[in-house]
Amino acid sequence: xxxxxxxxxxxxxxxxxxxxxxxxxxxxxxxxxxxxxxxxxxxxxxxxxxxxxxxxxxxxxxxxxxxxxxxxxxxxxxxxxxxxxxxxxxxxxxxxxxxxxxxxxxxxxxxxxxxxxxxxxxxxxxxxxxxxxxxxxxxxxxxxxxxxxxxxxxxxxxxxxxxxxxxxxxxxxxxxxxxxxxxxxxxxxxxxxxxxxxxxxxxxxxxxxxxxxxxxx
Amino acid sequence: xxxxxxxxxxxxxxxxxxxxxxxxxxxxxxxxxxxxxxxxxxxxxxxxxxxxxxxxxxxxxxxxxxxxxxxxxxxxxxxxxxxxxxxxxxxxxxxxxxxxxxxxxxxxxxxxxxxxxxxxxxxxxxxxxxxxxxxxxxxxxxxxxxxxxxxxxxxxxxxxxxxxxxxxxxxxxxxxxxxxxxxxxxxxxxxxxxxxxxxxxxxxxxxxxxxxxxxxxxxxxxxxxxxxxxxxxxxxxxxxxxxxxxxxxxxxxxxxxxxxxxxxxxxxxxxxxxxxxxxxxxxxxxxxxxxxxxxxxxxxxxxxxxxxxxxxxxxxxx
Numbered sequence: 001x002x003x004x005x006x007x008x009x010x011x012x013x014x015x016x017x018x019x020x021x022x023x024x025x026x027x028x029x030x031x032x033x034x035x036x037x038x039x040x041x042x043x044x045x046x047x048x049x050x051x052x053x054x055x056x057x058x059x060x061x062x063x064x065x066x067x068x069x070x071x072x073x074x075x076x077x078x079x080x081x082x083x084x085x086x087x088x089x090x091x092x093x094x095x096x097x098x099x100x101x102x103x104x105x106x107x108x109x110x111x112x113x114x115x116x117x118x119x120x121x122x123x124x125x126x127x128x129x130x131x132x133x134x135x136x137x138x139x140x141x142x143x144x145x146x147x148x149x150x151x152x153x154x155x156x157x158x159x160x161x162x163x164x165x166x167x168x169x170x171x172x173x174x175x176x177x178x179x180x181x182x183x184x185x186x187x188x189x190x191x192x193x194x195x196x197x198x199x200x201x202x203x204x205x206x207x208x209x210x211x212x213x214x215x216x217x
Numbered sequence: 218x219x220x221x222x223x224x225x226x227x228x229x230x231x232x233x234x235x236x237x238x239x240x241x242x243x244x245x246x247x248x249x250x251x252x253x254x255x256x257x258x259x260x261x262x263x264x265x266x267x268x269x270x271x272x273x274x275x276x277x278x279x280x281x282x283x284x285x286x287x288x289x290x291x292x293x294x295x296x297x298x299x300x301x302x303x304x305x306x307x308x309x310x311x312x313x314x315x316x317x318x319x320x321x322x323x324x325x326x327x328x329x330x331x332x333x334x335x336x337x338x339x340x341x342x343x344x345x346x347x348x349x350x351x352x353x354x355x356x357x358x359x360x361x362x363x364x365x366x367x368x369x370x371x372x373x374x375x376x377x378x379x380x381x382x383x384x385x386x387x388x389x390x391x392x393x394x395x396x397x398x399x400x401x402x403x404x405x406x407x408x409x410x411x412x413x414x415x416x417x418x419x420x421x422x423x424x425x426x427x428x429x430x431x432x433x434x435x436x437x438x439x440x441x442x443x444x445x446x447x448x449x450x451x452x453x454x455x456x457x458x459x460x461x462x463x464x465x466x467x468x469x470x471x472x473x474x475x476x477x478x479x480x481x482x483x484x485x486x487x488x489x490x491x492x493x494x495x496x497x498x499x500x501x502x503x504x505x506x507x508x509x510x511x512x513x514x515x516x517x518x519x520x521x522x523x524x525x526x527x528x529x530x531x532x533x534x535x
Contacts, residue, residue, distance in 0.1 A: 032245035051235030051515040096262035106460035127496035154270035161427035
């Protein structure tokens with residue numbers, strides 16, 4: 001296993017502010033001081049290969065953070081309903097953060113994908129995790145379409161019927177999907193795709209923890 | 218402590234790979250970046266908002282475009298409306314659902330002449346009904362301005378001011394469509410359709426709005442039906458779902474036109490290629506190694522930077 005590991009040995013000397021300034025300079029030492037204190041100490045007391053200490057390796061984590069924010073804001077939006085998010089100023093604001101965090105989700109997801117591909121991190125048995133990640137990406141694109149349909153505004157009305165006429169005229173998927181039906185769209189967007197995505201992301205993260213960070217090409 | 222000379226020894230060997238020494242607290246940047254991104258999202262959401270165009274209702278559309286509404290009712294009667302192409306979604310006959318059903322329900326409101334027209338239509342043979350409705354549909358075509366459909370996919374609406382001048386063997390069809398227009402403009406049609414499916418109250422309204430030419434024409438005007446990039450636009454909102462560029466790379470005009478099944482199989486094929494071929498097919502699998510883009514990704518020590526191994530996290534771990 002070549003990945004993250006929690007180190008049991010003492011590192012007190014290295015953890016002192018003075019030692020950190022000597023190693024990393026004053027700015028980083030100041031910024032990262034939270035990671036050496038309180039509950040964060042245990043959380044960040046993780047060793048990783050030097051080459052992975054790059055912004056590129058943060059992209060998957062930020063994508064996950066966006067997923068968490070989308071879930072939290074999405075639950076609130078679904079709880080308070082379409083009339084609220086379309087007409088109330090607070091609802092419109094929360095909807096806007098949901099919209100922009102979805103943009104950020106895809107932005108960082110693409111960067112994560114580029115990083116994984118460029119470093120060949122799918123080699124060996126990690127191809128299974130590539131498969132899980134890729135499936136999550138495809139589901140996220142579907143989630144995006146149903147999010148547009150569940151928005152409830154004019155474009156939502158139009159696109160629901162347009163995609164309906166394009167894609168769903170045949171007894172496709174046993175007619176389970178009726179995009180023209182706002183209730184179905186909302187249910188799929190809120191209660192079907194995200195649940196599957198959550199399971200896949202959980203499996204993705206578990207495998208990353210088990211298999212660790214891929215060795216360099 | 219590993220100093221710069223030791224660092225150099227890390228990089229010896231057959232590759233010029235990055236140092237693999239384990240270091241501590243590599244992910245201290247995460248929470249700071251996360252907090253910064255959340256702040257950016259809040260600010261952008263406050264400044265730019267998100268797309269929110271008022272919904273169409275049957276009443277507003279029927280008032281703005283009465284000619285198109287008459288055309289929609291006629292086509293629901295003669296079997297050429299959009300909803301007839303998708304009866305699986307409607308779960309009923311569009312003529313019954315959108316024209317005859319509502320007229321029967323509102324009979325007391327509409328008066329005896331409309332009741333008589335409904336009765337006449339319902340008692341006629343299927344062939345007779347079809348002949349009346351098709352004749353009226355054709356006649357509406359003669360008062361439809363050419364080239365006003367807004368493009369390839371749009372359909373023009375008949376000139377409502379000339380609807381009264383049409384003559385021919387239309388049977389009760391003009392009376393039925395005129396009464397339906399009255400219901401639509403007063404909001405009664407939407408009320409009826411909303412009540413018909415209480416758990417899915419917006420469904421039938423949207424389907425009727427798609428029978429009316431106005432919705433598609435608005436979309437054509439806004440460039441929302443463009444085959445290649447159509448779904449990447451959002452009305453009045455420049456950003457749009459830009460990430461649909463990913464599937465749009467493989468989006469082509471299929472031979473024989475875009476059918477749902479063809480579209481699905483085409484996309485599924487590429488999805489499987491992306492999922493399985495990239496990590497498993499030998500030539501494709503080794504591409505990143507040849508391209509050496511990883512050199513832009515890995516962290517390499519800066520000049521004079523010390524790489525301090527974390528105690529206990531040694532090479533024996535691999």
